[in-house]
Amino acid sequence: MIRTGEARNDRLFDHIRDFIARRAVEIIGLLLLLLTAATATALLTWTIGDPSLNHVTSAPVRNFLGVAGAIGADLLMQLFGLASGIVLIPLGVASLRMMSS
Numbered sequence: 001m002i003r004t005g006e007a008r009n010d011r012l013f014d015h016i017r018d019f020i021a022r023r024a025v026e027i028i029g030l031l032l033l034l035l036t037a038a039t040a041t042a043l044l045t046w047t048i049g050d051p052s053l054n055h056v057t058s059a060p061v062r063n064f065l066g067v068a069g070a071i072g073a074d075l076l077m078q079l080f081g082l083a084s085g086i087v088l089i090p091l092g093v094a095s096l097r098m099m100s101s
Contacts, residue, residue, distance in 0.1 A: 016041070022101075029098025036091045042069035043084055046077060 045064040051057050052074035063070040076084040 006023075012089060025101065026099050029095045032095035032098065036088050036095060038065060038069075039072065040085070040088055041065060042073040043076060045069070046073035050074065 016079060042065045045062065047062050048055075049057065049059055050061055050063050050070035050073075051059075051067065052071050056073070061070050063073060064065055065072075076087070080087055
């Protein structure tokens with residue numbers, strides 16, 4: 001037999017659990033948006049002369065995100081070409097929907 005106070009506490013814990021779940025989804029959406037923005041920045045500052053996994057050079061890195069951004073942008077450009085920017089659109093939309101829900 002459940003007492004009224006225990007049922008009220010269960011509902012309170014359900015509300016707290018829902019609140020934490022919503023904040024977690026919003027934080028994941030924000031992190032995904034930051035990742036999308038960083039990837040877009042790396043792609044916008046990509047140059048062919050930057051060092052990458054298959055291009056070794058002693059020239060300074062010109063990518064705004066450094067060596068990691070140069071390598072990531074080069075991989076995206078090799079995999080998707082100029083369409084790599086379009087790949088970021090669904091990620092950005094999904095992150096905005098996660099943050100607004």
